[in-house]
Amino acid sequence: xxxxxxxxxxxxxxxxxxxxxxxxxVEDQYLSKLTLMEKLSILTGPGxxxxxxxxxxxxxxxxxxxxxxxxxxxxxxxxxxDGPAGxxxxxxxxxxxxxxxxxSTWDTELVLEVGKAIGQEAKEFGIDFLxxxxxxxxxxxxxGRNFExxxxxxxxxxxxxxxxxxxxxxxxxGSTIKHFVANESETNRNYLNVVSxxxxxxxxxxxGFKIAIQEAKPxxxxxxxxLLNGTYVNxxxxxxxEILRNEWGFSxxxxxxxxxxxxxxxxxxxxxxxxxxNDLIMPxxxxxxxxxxxxxxxxxxxxxxxxxxxxxxxxxxxxxxNSYNFSNKPELEIHTKLARRAGAEGMxxxxxxxxxxxxxxxxxxxxxxxxxxxxxxxxxxxxNVNSEYVIDIITGLSNRFRVNPxxxxxxxxxxxxxxxxxxxxxxxxxxxxxxxxxxxxxxxxYNLLEESAxxxxxxxxTISRQAGEGQDRQNIRGEYLLNENELEMIIMVSKAFxxxxxxxxxxxxxxxxxxxxxxxxxxDSILLAYMGGQETGNQIADIISGDVNPSGKLTQTFPKKYDxxxxxxxxxxxxxxKDGDPDYIINNEGIYIGYRYYTTFDKExxxxxxxxxxxxxxDISGSKIVxxxxxxxxxxxxxxxxxxxxxxxxxxxxxxxxYIKSPEVKLDKPVIELKSFKKxxxxxxxxxxxxxxxxxxMDMASFDMDRNLWILEPxxxxxxxxxxxxxxxxxxxxxSIKKEIIVNEAGDILSLQEDLKPSDILSIFK
Ligand code: BGC
Numbered sequence: 001x002x003x004x005x006x007x008x009x010x011x012x013x014x015x016x017x018x019x020x021x022x023x024x025x026v027e028d029q030y031l032s033k034l035t036l037m038e039k040l041s042i043l044t045g046p047g048x049x050x051x052x053x054x055x056x057x058x059x060x061x062x063x064x065x066x067x068x069x070x071x072x073x074x075x076x077x078x079x080x081x082d083g084p085a086g087x088x089x090x091x092x093x094x095x096x097x098x099x100x101x102x103x104s105t106w107d108t109e110l111v112l113e114v115g116k117a118i119g120q121e122a123k124e125f126g127i128d129f130l131x132x133x134x135x136x137x138x139x140x141x142x143x144g145r146n147f148e149x150x151x152x153x154x155x156x157x158x159x160x161x162x163x164x165x166x167x168x169x170x171x172x173x174g175s176t177i178k179h180f181v182a183n184e185s186e187t188n189r190n191y192l193n194v195v196s197x198x199x200x201x202x203x204x205x206x207x208g209f210k211i212a213i214q215e216a217k218p219x220x221x222x223x224x225x226x227l228l229n230g231t232y233v234n235x236x237x238x239x240x241x242e243i244l245r246n247e248w249g250f251s252x253x254x255x256x257x258x259x260x261x262x263x264x265x266x267x268x269x270x271x272x273x274x275x276x277x278n279d280l281i282m283p284x285x286x287x288x289x290x291x292x293x294x295x296x297x298x299x300x301x302x303x304x305x306x307x308x309x310x311x312x313x314x315x316x317x318x319x320x321x322n323s324y325n326f327s328n329k330p331e332l333e334i335h336t337k338l339a340r341r342a343g344a345e346g347m348x349x350x351x352x353x354x355x356x357x358x359x360x361x362x363x364x365x366x367x368x369x370x371x372x373x374x375x376x377x378x379x380x381x382x383x384n385v386n387s388e389y390v391i392d393i394i395t396g397l398s399n400r401f402r403v404n405p406x407x408x409x410x411x412x413x414x415x416x417x418x419x420x421x422x423x424x425x426x427x428x429x430x431x432x433x434x435x436x437x438x439x440x441x442x443x444x445x446y447n448l449l450e451e452s453a454x455x456x457x458x459x460x461x462t463i464s465r466q467a468g469e470g471q472d473r474q475n476i477r478g479e480y481l482l483n484e485n486e487l488e489m490i491i492m493v494s495k496a497f498x499x500x501x502x503x504x505x506x507x508x509x510x511x512x513x514x515x516x517x518x519x520x521x522x523x524d525s526i527l528l529a530y531m532g533g534q535e536t537g538n539q540i541a542d543i544i545s546g547d548v549n550p551s552g553k554l555t556q557t558f559p560k561k562y563d564x565x566x567x568x569x570x571x572x573x574x575x576x577x578k579d580g581d582p583d584y585i586i587n588n589e590g591i592y593i594g595y596r597y598y599t600t601f602d603k604e605x606x607x608x609x610x611x612x613x614x615x616x617x618x619d620i621s622g623s624k625i626v627x628x629x630x631x632x633x634x635x636x637x638x639x640x641x642x643x644x645x646x647x648x649x650x651x652x653x654x655x656x657x658x659y660i661k662s663p664e665v666k667l668d669k670p671v672i673e674l675k676s677f678k679k680x681x682x683x684x685x686x687x688x689x690x691x692x693x694x695x696x697x698m699d700m701a702s703f704d705m706d707r708n709l710w711i712l713e714p715x716x717x718x719x720x721x722x723x724x725x726x727x728x729x730x731x732x733x734x735x736s737i738k739k740e741i742i743v744n745e746a747g748d749i750l751s752l753q754e755d756l757k758p759s760d761i762l763s764i765f766k
Contacts, residue, residue, distance in 0.1 A: 025313070026312075026316055027309050027312035027313050027315075027316060028309070030068075030073060030075065030312055031305060031308060031309060031312065033070070033072040033073050034068065034070075034073070034308070035070075036291075036294070036301070036304070037287070037291070038068050038070065039304050039305070039308045040287050040290045040291060040294075040304065041066045041068075041287055042065065042066055042068070042280075042308050042311055042312070043270075043274060043279065043280060043281060043287075043290060043304065043307055043308065043311070044066075044270065044280070044281040044284040044285065044286045044287050044290060045063050045064055045065065045066065045280065045281065045282045045283045045284025045285070046064055046066055046077075046283075046284050046285070047283050047284045047285035048283075049285070051064035051065075051066050051067065051077035052066040052067050052068065052069065052077060053066070053067030053068060053069040053074070053075065053076055053077050054067065054076070054077040055067075055076045055077070055320060055323075056126055056320075056326070058079050058081070058089055058091075058125060058126040058127065059089065059090035059091070060081075060088070060089035060090030060091070060386070061079045061080060061081045061089060061127070062080050062081055062082050062083075062088070062131055062258075062283075062382065063080045063258070063282050063283045063284070064077045064078060064079060064080065065077060065078040065080070065128075065129075065280060065311060065315065066284075075312075075315065075321065076320045076321060076323075077320070078128040078129065078315060078318055078320050078321075079126060079127050079128050079129075079320065080127070080128065080129045080130075080131055080176075080282075081122060081125075081127045081129075081130060081131065082130075082131045082132065082382040082383065083130075083131055083132050083134075083148075083382045083383050083384075083385070084098070084099050084132040084133050084134045084148045084383050085097070085098050085099070085148070085378045085379075085383055085384070085385050085533060086118060086121070086385035086387070086533070087118060087121045087122045087125060087127060087130065087385070088382060088383075088384060088385050088386060089125055089127070089386065090386065091125055091328070091386070092332075092386060092387060092388040093121050093125065093330075093332075093385060093386065093387065094117070094118075094121060094332060094335040094336060094339055094385070094387065094533070094534065095339070095377050095378060095385040095387035095390070095533035095534040096114060096118065096339050096342065096343075096385070096533045097339065097342055097343040097346060097530070097531065097532045097533045097539075098147040098148065098378050098379060098383070098511070098530060098531045098532075098533070099133060099134055099147065099148045099149050099150050099383075100138075100146065100147055100148075100149065100150065100151075100511075100512065100530055100555060100556070101342075101343055101346040101347070101529075101530035101531065101532060101552075102114060102150070102160065102164075102342060102346060103150035103151050103156060103157070103160045103346070103555045104346035104347070104348055104530065104552040104553060104554065104555050104612075105342065105345040105346040105551075105552060105679070106156070106552075106553055106555075106655040106677055106679050107345060107679045108159055108160065108162075108163040109163070110341075110342055110345060111160050111163040111164050111167065111342075112163040112164075112166055112167040113167065113338060113342075114164070114167060114338060114339075114342050115163060115164040115165065115166060115167020115168045115170075115175075116167040116168070116170050116171065117167075117330075117331075117334070117335045117338055118130065118132075118164075118167070118168055119167060119168035119169065119170060119171035119173055119175075120171050120330050120331065120335075121330040121332075121335065122168070122171070122173050123171045123172065123173050123319055123324070123326065123330075124326050124327045124328060124329060124330035125326060125328060125330065126319070126320075126326040126328075127173060127319075128173055128174060128318035128319055128320050128321075129173065129174040129175075129176055129219065129220055129318075130168050130173060130174070130175050130176060131176045131178065131222060131382070132164070132168070132175065132176065132177075132178070133150075133160075133161050133164045133165065133175070133177060133178075133212075134148035134149050134150075134178055134179065134383070135149065135150065135157055135158075135161045135177050135178065135180075135208050135209055135212060136149045136179055136181075136182075136183050136184050136205075136224075137149065137151070137152060137153075137154060137157060137184055137204060137205055137208065137593065138150075138151060138152040138184075138512070138555075138556045138594070139152070139184040139185075139567055139571075139587075139593050139594075140184065140185065140565055140567045140568070140571045140572075141473075141480065141512055141513035141514075141556070141559070141562065141565060142185075142472050142473040142474065142475065142479075142480060142562075142571060142572070143184055143185050143186065143472055143473075143512075143571075144185075144186035144379075144467050144468060144469060144470065144471045144472045144473060145186060145379070145381070145383065145467075145468075145469055146467070146511065146512040146513075146556075147378065147379040147383065147467055147511040147512055147530070147531060148379065148383040150208075150555060151555035151556060152555065152556045152557065152593055152594030152595070152609065153555065153594065153595070153609065153674050154203070154204055154205070154207035154208040154211075155207070155208070155211070155673075155674050155675065155676075155699065156208075156555055156674060156677065157207075157208030157211075158207060158208035158209070158210065158211025158212050158215075159211060159215075159677075161177060161208060161209075161211070161212035161216070162211055162212045162215035162216040163216075164216075165177060165212055165216035165217075165218045166215075166216045169216070169217075169218070169219065172317065172318075172319060172324075173318065173319060174218070174219030174220050174252075174314055174317075174318065175216075175218045175219060175220070176218065176219070176220035176221065176222050176255065177209060177212050177213070177218045177220075177221055177222070178221070178222035178224070178257070179222055179223070179224035179225065179257055180209055180221050180222060180223050180224055180233065180239075180240075180244070180254075181201070181205050181206055181209060181223075181224060181228070181233060181239060182194040182196060182201065182205050182224065182226055182228050182233065182587075183224035183225060183226050183233075183257075184205075185472055185571065185572050185573070185585060186469065186470055186471050186472045186572075187471070187472045187572035187573065187581065187582055188572075188573070188581035188582050188583070189225045189226060189470070190225045190259065190260065190262075191227070191262070191581070191583070192225075192226045192227065192573055192582060192583070192584065192585060193226070193227040193228075193229075193230060193583060193584040193585070194226050194227065194228050194229075194584070194585055194587065195229055195584055195585065195586045195587065195752070195753065195756065195761055196228065196229065196586075196587040196761070197587070197590060197705065197752060197758040197761060197762065198703070198705040198708075198749075198750040198751070198752070199590070199591060199667075199702075199703045199704075199705040199758075200587050200590045200591050201228075201750055202703040202705075202746070202750070203591050203702065203703050204591055204593060206243065209221070210248050213244070213248050213249075213250050214248060214249065217251070217252070218252060219252045219253070219314045219317070220252050220253050220254070220255060220314065221244065221250065221252065221253075221254045221255075222254075222255050222256070222257055223239075223240060223254055223255070223256055223257060223260065223273075223278050224257055224260070225257050225260045225261075229750075229751070229752050229753045229756075230753040232260070232261040232262070232269075232272075232273075234254075234256045234257075234260055234261045234273045234276065234278040235261060235269070235272040235273055235275075235276045235278070236276055237275065237276040237277060238747075238749035238750055239276075239750070240254055240276050240277035240278055241276065241277035242747050242749050243747075243749065243750070244277070245277065246747070247746060247747065251310075251313070252310065252313075252314055253279045253280060253307075253310045253311050253313075253314055254277055254278045254279050254280070254310075255278070255279065255280035255281075255282050256273055256278055256280065256281050256282050257282070258282055258283050259283070261273055261278075263281060263286055263289075264286070267289045267292060267293070268289070268293050268298060269286075269289070270286040270289045270290050270293070271289065271290060271293030271294070271298050271299040274290070274299060274303055274304065274307050275299065275303055277307075279306075279307035279308075279310050279311055280307070280311060290304075336534070336535060339532075339533050339534065339535050340535040340538050340539055340542070343529075343532030343533060343535055343536065343539035344532075344539040344542040344543055344548040345548070345551060345552065345653075346530070346532075346552040347527060347528065347529050347530070347532070347539060347540070347543050347550055347552050348527070348528040348550065348552040348553060348554055348611075348612040348613075349525070349526075349527055349528075349543070349550040349552075349612060349613040349614065349615075350516070350520075350526040350527070350528050350558075350607050350611075350612070350613070351520060351523070351524070351525050351526040351613070352524070352525040352613050352615075353524045353525065354503070354524060355615075356458070356503035356504075356505060356524040356525045357505055357525045357527070357543075357544060357546075357615070358543070358544060358545055358546025358615060359401060359457075359458060359544055359545065359546075360457075361400055361401060361545055362402070363401060363402065363457040363458060364401075364402045364403075364404065364455065364456040364457045365397065365401045365402065365403050365404065365456060365457065365458055365459070365460055366403075366404040366407055366449075366452035366453070366456040366458070366459045366460070366493075366497075367393075367394060367397060367403050367404065367407060367408065367411075367459075367460045367462065368407065368411075368449075368459060368460070368461045368462065368489055368493050369411075369436065369461050369462035369463060369464075369486075369489060370411060370414065370415055370418075370434040370435075370436055370437060370462075370464075371393060371462035371463055371464035371507070371509050372392065372393045372394035372397075372408075372411055372462045373392055373393075373394060373411055373412060373415035373432075373434075374392075374415060374419065374432050374433065374434045374464055375390060375391075375392035375393045375394075375462075375464060375509055375536055375537060376431070376464050376465075376466050376509055376510075376511070376531050376536075377390040377429075377531055377532065377533050377534055377536055378531045378533060379466065379467050379468045379469070379511050379531065380422065380431060380466065380467070380468030380469065381468040381469025381470060382469055383468070383469065384468075385533070385534075387429070387533070387534040388534070389429070389534055390429055390533075390534050390536060390537075391534065391535055391536060391537035391538050392536070392537050393462050393507060393509065393536070393537045393540055394408060394411070394412075394537070395537045396536070396537025396538045396539070396540050396541040397460070397537065397540070397541050397544065399538075399541060400541045400544070400545050401541075401544075401545070404448075404452045404455070404456050406448055406451075406452075407448050407452060410444060410445060410448055411437070414434075414437050415432075415434055418434050418435065419432040419433070419434045420432065420433055420434070421433075422466070431466065433466065435483075435485065436483065436485035436486050436489060437485065437489075438484075438485045438488060439488055439489060439492045440488060446492075449492060449493060449496050450496060452496075453496035453497050453499065453500050453502065454500060456502070457502060458497070458502050458503045458504070458505070459493050459494075459496075459497045459502065459503070459504045459505070460504075460505050460506075460507060460544070461489060461490060461493055461504065461505070461506045461507070461523070462506075462507050462509065463482065463486055463506060463507070463508050463509070463510065463514075464508075464509040464510060465479070465508075465509075465510040465511050465512075465514060466511060467511035467512065472571075472572050473511075473512075475562040475568075479514075480513075480514055480515055480562055481514070481515045481518070482514070482515065482518065482519060487518065487519060490506070490519045490522050490523065491519075491522060494522040494523055503524040503525070504522075504523045504524055504525075505523065505524060505525040505526070505527065505544070506519075506523050506525070506526045506527070507527050507529055507540055507544075508526065508527065508528045508529060508530075509529050509530070509531065509536065509540075510528075510529075510530060510531070511530070511531060512556070513556060513557075513558055513559070515561065515562070516558055516606050516607070517560050517561060517606055520606065527540065527543060527544070527550070528552075528554075529543075546615060546650075549614055549615045549616060549650055549651060549652040549653070550612065550613065550614055550615065551612070551614060551652060551653040551654070551655065551679065552612050553610050553611060553612035553655045553657075553723075553724065554607055554608070554609055554610060554611050554612060554724075555609070556594060556609065557594050557595050557598055557605050557607070557608060557609045557725075558605060558606040558607040559598070559603070559605050559606060560603075560604055560605060560606055564598075564603050564605075566588075566589035566592055566593060566597040566601075567587070567588065567589055567593070569588065570585055570586050570587075570588045571585065572585060573585035574586075586761050587761065588761060588762065589762075590761075590762045591670065592670060594609055595608060595609035595610070595670075595672070595725045596670035596671075596672075596673065597670075599670065599671040599672055599725060599727075600670045600671045608724050608725045608726045609674075609724070609725040610655070610657050610674070610722070610723070610724040610725040610726075611724040611725070611726065612655070612724070614648075614650075614652045614653075614654070615648075615650045615652065616646055616647075616648030616649065616650040616651070616652040616685065617646075617647045617648040618644055618645065618646055618647060618648075618652070618654040618683075618723065619644070619645050619647045620642055620643070620644050620654075620656060620721055620722065620723065621642070621643055621645070622641070622642060622643040623640060623641070623642040623643075623719070623721045623733055624640070624641055624642075624733065625638060625639070625640055625719075625733060625735060626639050626640065626641045626692070627639035628735060630697050630700070630712060630737065630741060631737075631741060632697070633697060633741055633742060633743050633744075634697060634698060634743050634744050635697075636696070636697040636741075636743075637694050637695060637696045637697060638694075638695050638697075638700070638735070639692060639693065639694045639695070640658065640676075640692070640693045640695070640719060640721065640733070641690060641691070641692050641693075642656065642690070642691050642693070642721050643688055643689070643690050643691075644656055644680050644683070644688060644689050644691060645683070645686070645687070645688035646683040646684065646685050646686065646687055646688070647685075647686075648685055649685040650685065651682050651683065651684045651685065652682070652683060653679055653680050653681065653682055653683065654679070654680050654683070654723060655677060655678075655679045655723065656677065656678050656679070656680065656691055656721060656722075656723065657674060657676075657677045657721070657722055657723065657724065657725070658674070658675050658676040658677065658693050658695065658719060658720070658721050659672035659673060659674055659675065659719075659720045659722065659725060659727060660672065660673060660675045660695075660700060660717055660718065660719050660720070661717065661718040661720070661732070662700070662702065662712075662713065662715075662717055663713050663714065663715025663716055663717065663737075664713070664715075665713040665714060665715060665740075666704065666713065667702050667704060667711075667713065669702060672720060672725065672727060674725070675693075675695045675699055675700060676693040676694070676695050676699070677693075678691045678693065693721075697712060697741065697743045698710065698743055698744060700712055700743075701743040701744070703746070705758070708745065708746045708747065708748050709742050709743075709744070709745055709746070710742070710743040710744040710745075710746065711740055711741065711742055711743060712737055712740065712741040712743060713737070713740055714736075714737050714738055714739050714740055715736065715737065716734055716735075716736050717734070717735050717736065717737065718732035718733070718734055719732055719733045719734075719735070720732050721733075
């Protein structure tokens with residue numbers, strides 16, 4: 001009997017061991033073959049030096065993950081390239097529309113296609129990880145990298161980001177969502193302390209990342225430069241481990257932003273990052289720091305192993321690891337067409353009085369402004385792309401219309417003799433800036449204006465603005481405000497053409513929000529083109545000609561004036577030590593950013609979030625709730641059906657948006673919040689489409705930071721299904737919740753700095 005028991009016991013043991021051996025992951029096997037120094041070299045990039053075991057180099061990458069070469073292992077180095085508007089390497093690649101323009105399509109399918117194409121370029125040019133998309137929130141219009149980001153709204157940011165990640169990763173390379181988290185400005189970005197209360201972080205700044213992580217499972221997250229409530233984000237375990245991994249289930253690797261976390265100033269910074277869950281220090285060169293921290297017992301081998309395993313877990317999926325023989329020949333021609341389509345789909349018609357647009361292809365057009373030559377395809381810095389060409393606005397329009405030849409020559413010559421170039425290491429095409437030509441000081445230009453107002457059929461004025469990494473913009477003339485010459489151009493061109501009963505349009509080739517209040521009344525139509533990548537001029541011509549009916553909608557509000565922006569008082573932060581750089585910035589407006597603020601505090605805006613005109617008209621009707629299981633908590637949802645009809649004659653697409661007004665019991669709430677959206681297919685005049693919106697309870701919930709609970713408060717909810725955040729003419733669908741629903745419990749983390757209470761920072765109400 002006893003013998004039998006012993007045999008059975010040994011059999012069980014054997015089974016357990018053999019299962020473990022079979023189930024043991026490849027990365028666990030690799031780990032056992034690594035020395036301590038090999039492990040540490042995986043955790044810190046090689047800086048500008050040759051990475052360990054680089055097989056096939058790619059010129060112009062942003063960084064590497066070191067490989068391993070020992071008698072048991074041959075793991076290749078991995079290559080990382082930026083960025084959000086296309087693959088940024090030394091070779092020519094497609095320059096895509098910037099993030100804001102892509103998001104303005106509100107078309108998740110289209111962004112998926114773009115993501116697939118960007119991912120294919122990355123893979124075929126030998127890249128393992130793309131350092132994109134950028135998913136920070138457009139908190140303030142002056143933030144220098146807003147063009148890389150999607151929106152002032154976290155739901156839209158999350159959904160567009162998720163599509164991009166899914167598309168990129170469908171190629172078998174990694175996508176790195178960045179900059180996690182609270183990196184909403186550039187001034188003193190490496191050392192700025194962002195002060196924010198937990199509710200605001202959860203509902204606004206973390207939310208988009210959460211959606212992308214849960215819907216698209218990115219292989220990597222890039223932590224941000226800034227401190228959050230007093231500690232560098234890349235050293236915060238609550239953010240990088242408790243929220244990201246434990247609450248959201250992220251299973252990828254976290255890398256630091258380049259040189260972040262005072263990594264060369266604090267010898268323990270790298271170790272603090274690893275301990276917090278930031279697995280990879282970029283661009284690296286801190287292996288000695290890690291070794292010292294290990295030797296003095298600050299960093300344990302267990303902590304090192306965890307990070308190494310997370311990196312290896314993704315490394316073994318990469319093209320380099322799998323010896324993928326990249327072709328250097330992605331489908332660039334197909335991508336050019338897609339880039340053109342995507343940009344045109346996002347461009348936003350802000351104004352179109354008297355149907356001044358589209359223009360007839362036979363019409364004679366006078367084109368003004370230096371931006372026709374100084375056309376920007378995108379912003380500067382790591383979001384720039386090394387493309388072979390940029391179609392400038394004048395080229396795009398000349399291919400379609402009879403443009404005034406004398407004006408064209410005037411501006412060409414003016415551009416050539418006045419341009420100054422702005423250095424950007426990865427700009428194959430120099431980025432030029434040119435001061436606008438003055439009509440009052442330039443007799444030739446003035447005469448050309450007088451003649452063209454008589455001979456041409458209409459006028460187009462071009463305005464451009466550049467922005468980039470490392471610097472925020474300013475609320476001054478020539479930046480947020482138009483400068484004297486630009487205003488003079490608008491006034492004089494409008495006067496001359498209006499006297500002849502002719503229309504004037506403005507094209508904005510800009511990085512983000514600028515002032516329109518001072519001049520929009522003088523012109524008939526305004527096309528917000530943002531920065532469309534290498535096909536910018538063609539996309540603009542597609543819209544101006546009517547070949548494409550505009551269907552883009554604003555993902556950020558255009559306020560009446562900068563001072564109306566709820567963060568205007570605190571941006572870009574407070575300089576405590578008077579060294580010229582802000583030391584901290586307070587998210588004083590809490591959750592009331594963008595339209596959440598303007599709608600709640602009745603501030604009139606120039607163009608509301610979600611707004612954009614079409615050459616046709618739509619009607620939204622028959623909206624009703626078809627399912628409501630919200631009582632079920634986290635698995636519950638509400639489902640709404642609606643019908644959208646094209647009531648005009650020109651085929652077009654409509655972005656249909658669902659906003660919800662929630663009751664205020666304990667928590668105050670914005671008047672409305674975007675909870676879902678969908679773009680229709682191309683509808684011919686008279687055609688309609690049924691749309692279904694499924695809104696999970698979690699997307700509707702608010703965060704009660706006293707109890708660390710996501711809740712739906714009891715009371716009446718109003719659902720507005722509209723074509724913009726201006727709900728004034730929309731009749732809502734009403735439903736009620738009888739008693740509080742707890743949707744999800746969160747950990748008691750993300751505390752404020754010890755010296756602060758939430759009431760100290762929410763200064764918007766004071
Ligand atoms: C930027 C990142 C970028 C990295 C590598 C940093 O300065 O903030 O967005 O991915 O450089 O180029």
